[in-house]
Amino acid sequence: MRVSQWWVSVTVLAFLLAPASVTGSDRAAAVPGDQTTIDRHIEEAMAQAGLVGVGAVIIIDKHLVWSKGYGFADRQRGVRFTPDTVMNIGSISKTVTGVAMMQAVEQGKLSLDQDINAYLPFKVANPSFPSEPITLRQLATHTSGISDRWAVYQGLYHWGGDAPEDLCDFLRNYLVPGGRDYSPENFLPFKPGKHREYSNIAAGLAGCIVERAVGQKLNDYTRERIFAPLKMERSAWFLSELPAGVHSTLYVAQDEFSIPIPLYGVTTYPDGGVRTSVSDLSRLFIALLDDGEYQGARILKPASVAEMLRFQYTETNKPDNVVLAEKNSGLFWSTKFNVTRIGHGGSDPGVRTEMLASLSRDVAVILFVNTSLSEQQAKVYAGLMDELWRYAEGLKAR
Structure with a gap:
């Protein structure tokens, strides 16, 4: 994730450093x-x-x-x-999303190279290349052509608690014509798979697809299938x-x-x-x-x-x-x-x-x-x- 830097005035920093808390070997x-x-x-x-x-x-x-x-x-x-x-x-959270995605692939619920529209209740297409499919592999390698439009992305941070907007609802509004946040600028002028641009929103879309495939919210699924087994x-x-x-x-x-600063959540978690x-x-x-x-x-x-x-x-x-x-x-x-x-x-x-x-x-x-x-x-x-x-x-x- 990326966020612009912002500063305010406060009291002077003064802290002590901790001694070793644990050595593993x-x-x-x-x-x-x-x-x-x-x-x-x-x-x-x-x-x-x-x-x-x-x-x-x-x-x-x-x-x-x-x-x-x-x-x-x-x-x-x-x-x-x-x-x-x-x-x-x-x-680093994207690696957890990646593990969940690969688990769904193992279960036969997802394919890395299938058009993602096979898994979504709304259609996602780059307006410059409307007939070109976008795949999970492209989402996971930052080559999908989905762009983080800063005017929208910065508003996804919710200061003071978890973000209230549903992940998949936001994505529909961002990626589908007529949606609240839709713009052709949400996509790059490159054919999917041909250009790399790091995209947080594309990673959020992968998470939404995993949720729909496994029938659970990503936080619940990963708690049961990743965090709990690994203790x-x-x-x-x-x-x-x-x-x-x-x-x-x-x-x-x-x-x-x-x-x-306040703790925060983000819609595309x-x-x-x-x-x-x-x-x-x-x-x-x-x-x-x-x-x-x-x-x-x-x-x-x-x-x-x-x-x-x-x-x-x-x-x-x-x-x-x-x-x-x-x-x-x-x-x-x-x-x-x-x-x-x-x-x-x-x-x-x-x-x-x-x-x-x-x-x-x-x-x-x-x-x-x-x-x-x-x-x-x-x-x-x-x-x-x-x-x-x-x-x-x-x-x-x-």
């Missing part, structure tokens, strides 16, 4: 010098940029080996940020599904100020609505890295995981604006750092998250930050990931 404890170094780098970055809370885990050879929280989940109440702190994770007990889609006070406060940082902890999310990540299984709980068949993680763009079948050495895509799964890491990231007001693994899947890192930075400061997030990745590779070498 003796491997982490066996390198105290390295632990001190990673702590120092993270703490210095937090102090300089005004980050209030940070959580991270490291996964080596599909096992959680290290996890830690720094700073505050709620600075005013003095609640520390730990690996069990819950916050919304932005677009992700602190994970949900909606604020109303969480106990009061469990969610991290979110902040926007500017200069030396960190400003708390399959594109970014999951709320979880780094500990819980590590279970899902390990399952995807390990052919669909975590500690005896299987959420997908190996073939389904392989298709979800497979690079979908090839020399003979790629979007016209993609350079394969710089970018590729799975199904709601993406590459970063010039195709050297795979996974997904997330960005929203008060939120920055990353869930990335090496191409060989032997090293992986999850990072949560409950503080938004300006575009000029955003390199701080990359710096944190670099330090965590360096530490992870050190653990792997031992």
Whole structure:
């Protein structure tokens, strides 16, 4: 998800950093010098940029080996940020939607390459290419031609609670001529499958299709078929599904100020609505890295995981604006750092998250930050990931 930055004045940031909350393995404890170094780098970055809370885990050879929280989940109440702190994770949520989609494919309820109109009670067609079908595969690789028109998309955020509008009702109004939010500008002037543009609303549409296929709302279905089997007990889609006070406060940082903002929901919640902890999310990540299984709980068949993680763009079948050495895509799964890491990231007001693994899947890192930075400061997030990745590779070498 993407949201424009906005700022207000507040009191000056002052916070203490938390000690280690948990280590997942003796491997982490066996390198105290390295632990001190990673702590120092993270703490210095937090102090300089005004980050209030940070959580991270490291996964080596599909096992959680290290996890830690720094700073505050709620600075005013003095609640520390730990690996069990819950916050919304932005677009990493699309991977959960992707798992649910692949489960429906396994069940024979969906096909990745069928015209999506076979699954919808309303017709979706690009007005520039009305006879060209749009498929789930295109929705999941951001090549559907559906665009996030900002004048509409920004209004989908509901400050102070869950969004009240029904997901599929909004999509009908956005994608069907005559709808409240319809415009030809909701579609790109490119044939479906031929051009890549990241689309949150397309991910929301995939979620709506899954809901109709499985006969349940996505939040209920994923709670039963993904979160519960993986014992992700602190994970949900909606604020109303969480106990009061469990969610991290979110902040926007500017200069030396960190400003708390209201919690929120979004109408197209399959594109970014999951709320979880780094500990819980590590279970899902390990399952995807390990052919669909975590500690005896299987959420997908190996073939389904392989298709979800497979690079979908090839020399003979790629979007016209993609350079394969710089970018590729799975199904709601993406590459970063010039195709050297795979996974997904997330960005929203008060939120920055990353869930990335090496191409060989032997090293992986999850990072949560409950503080938004300006575009000029955003390199701080990359710096944190670099330090965590360096530490992870050190653990792997031992």
